[in-house]
Amino acid sequence: MIFELLAGNLTHGLLLGGVYGVATMGLSLIFGVINVVNVGHGQFIMVGAFVTLILFTALGLSPVIAIPVALIIGMALGFLFFYTVMRKLIKAPELASLLATFAVGILLEELAKLIFGADFRGYYWDVGKIILPFTTIPMSKLYAFIGSIAIALFLYFWFSKTRSGTAVRSVIEDSEGARVCGVNVDWIYALSFAIGIGITVMSGVLLTMFIPVGINPYMGGAYTLKAFVIAVLGGLTSPYGAFFAGLIFGLVENGAYTLFALIPGVAPFSLTVSLAFWMLFFLLLVKPTGLLGKK
Amino acid sequence: MLKVENIESGYGSMQVLWGPSLEVKKGSITSLLGPNGAGKTTLLMTILGSIEPWGGKITYEDREVTHLPTHKKVDLGISLVPEGKHLFVDMSVHENLVMGAYRKEALKNIDDSLELVYSLFPVLKERDRQKAGTLSGGEQQMLTIARAIMTKPKMIMLDEPSQGLAPKLVAEVFETIQKLEAEFGLTILLVEQNVVASLNAASYVYILHEGRIKVEGNPEDIRGSADIREAYLGI
Numbered sequence A: 001m002i003f004e005l006l007a008g009n010l011t012h013g014l015l016l017g018g019v020y021g022v023a024t025m026g027l028s029l030i031f032g033v034i035n036v037v038n039v040g041h042g043q044f045i046m047v048g049a050f051v052t053l054i055l056f057t058a059l060g061l062s063p064v065i066a067i068p069v070a071l072i073i074g075m076a077l078g079f080l081f082f083y084t085v086m087r088k089l090i091k092a093p094e095l096a097s098l099l100a101t102f103a104v105g106i107l108l109e110e111l112a113k114l115i116f117g118a119d120f121r122g123y124y125w126d127v128g129k130i131i132l133p134f135t136t137i138p139m140s141k142l143y144a145f146i147g148s149i150a151i152a153l154f155l156y157f158w159f160s161k162t163r164s165g166t167a168v169r170s171v172i173e174d175s176e177g178a179r180v181c182g183v184n185v186d187w188i189y190a191l192s193f194a195i196g197i198g199i200t201v202m203s204g205v206l207l208t209m210f211i212p213v214g215i216n217p218y219m220g221g222a223y224t225l226k227a228f229v230i231a232v233l234g235g236l237t238s239p240y241g242a243f244f245a246g247l248i249f250g251l252v253e254n255g256a257y258t259l260f261a262l263i264p265g266v267a268p269f270s271l272t273v274s275l276a277f278w279m280l281f282f283l284l285l286v287k288p289t290g291l292l293g294k295k
Numbered sequence B: 001m002l003k004v005e006n007i008e009s010g011y012g013s014m015q016v017l018w019g020p021s022l023e024v025k026k027g028s029i030t031s032l033l034g035p036n037g038a039g040k041t042t043l044l045m046t047i048l049g050s051i052e053p054w055g056g057k058i059t060y061e062d063r064e065v066t067h068l069p070t071h072k073k074v075d076l077g078i079s080l081v082p083e084g085k086h087l088f089v090d091m092s093v094h095e096n097l098v099m100g101a102y103r104k105e106a107l108k109n110i111d112d113s114l115e116l117v118y119s120l121f122p123v124l125k126e127r128d129r130q131k132a133g134t135l136s137g138g139e140q141q142m143l144t145i146a147r148a149i150m151t152k153p154k155m156i157m158l159d160e161p162s163q164g165l166a167p168k169l170v171a172e173v174f175e176t177i178q179k180l181e182a183e184f185g186l187t188i189l190l191v192e193q194n195v196v197a198s199l200n201a202a203s204y205v206y207i208l209h210e211g212r213i214k215v216e217g218n219p220e221d222i223r224g225s226a227d228i229r230e231a232y233l234g235i
């Protein structure tokens, strides 16, 4: 019985982990290229969730269409945010960019509240389900997982095989070296920032398949924390590391939920919510260079 | 080929260059000497545009390029072997060389350029697939020069290329530089701490001190003046 429950939760955890992975790739990309920790990260996930909700409920469009729309909206927001705020802060002390991204996060939350109100909302995309001996999986979650793998592979291909992806890698390694090779480093900063935000907004689309009534202007903060933990797990500047760490985090989170539920007298849900804090705490103990320390 | 006039620049609000001027003649080796902290690195970075000039004028092949962005200067054939190498240590030797040919024009000639750098530095061909970070100090310096050659330059600026190398390797680096000038017709602006070797290699010399050009002239004249040697070069 417990094993069935565990197997079921781990399956859901793996599917959700793919989404976590994509949600963290953008954070790692931005940190790797411009050395900025985006404290408003989760709010961009929230934007993706609302894009999906609006397209579905107001226009009747499927989440599959929301994915490219989210990428375009995300990249546009990324370029806007970069050229208005971030560009001047790349060489400024870390505190300046932390405050700026924090402020942009709050701005997005309040704008969302102004437009949509503070209620929890959701939608139901009925595309059938798969019945396994130990659990039932809605097809929508499976599609989200496939989507996350497709996005990760796409990013991997861009990174390792294309000219602009190689330029991004060279800037991550040594921006001065990239400059003397003739890489337009300032453009690579802007492009990576926009793609990082674009991927993050896309992950918000995928996430909606897992939170049937959880779309809300303030949903982002929890995912910022999770993304930090996953990014540290994955090695901070490596988008692939982030993806695999996301899968691991999804498994641990959902496995832990099952186990917490066995302990009499505890509330497994709230304990699971604090799990990310505990993981971050222990990671920083083991890796004292902390979030901002490279390697 | 390159003319720098009254250039001023620095970091934040700290001014480092106070209007030095210099000229690099086509197909020659020009040497820029001066003590640590004089502003030599800052001057090369300002010429390439990774530091924005505050004032003054930079002309390259009769064209004003003072505020041209770095990647466009690389397109025009200006190349830098930076101080501290700035290699991509997690990439292979081959990938580093391919990065050197990043600009479209350089990419068209990549096969010829690769053949050229492998003939200049056969050890790089042997270590083709190895990560740049695993090379010895001398090999890394060769890779840095090779990467600059891959950009298909007309002019190469080298910032202390012999820094930290054993004497035998220092001699090798200077031989390579002279070969680039004599055999491949490249124009060279060489920043060095190694005064003796630079005076031997160069056809014209500038001495930078506290952000200003204090002395310029033929290497023979500078070698011959005890005053100059004592005041600026410590030899």
Ligand SMILES: Nc1ncnc2c1ncn2[C@@H]1O[C@H](COP(=O)(O)OP(=O)(O)O)[C@@H](O)[C@H]1O
Residues within 6 Å of the ligand: B011, B014, B016, B034, B035, B036, B037, B038, B039, B040, B041, B042, B043
């Ligand atoms: N990135 C930097 N930020 C602030 N000051 C710098 C920086 N790089 C160099 N400087 C300062 O500029 C001056 C000139 O340095 P530099 O151009 O490196 O001299 P050189 O190459 O002749 O040794 C020095 O006083 C140095 O401390």
Ligand SMILES: [Mg+2]
Residues within 6 Å of the ligand: B040, B041, B042, B083, B159
């Ligand atoms: Mg220097």
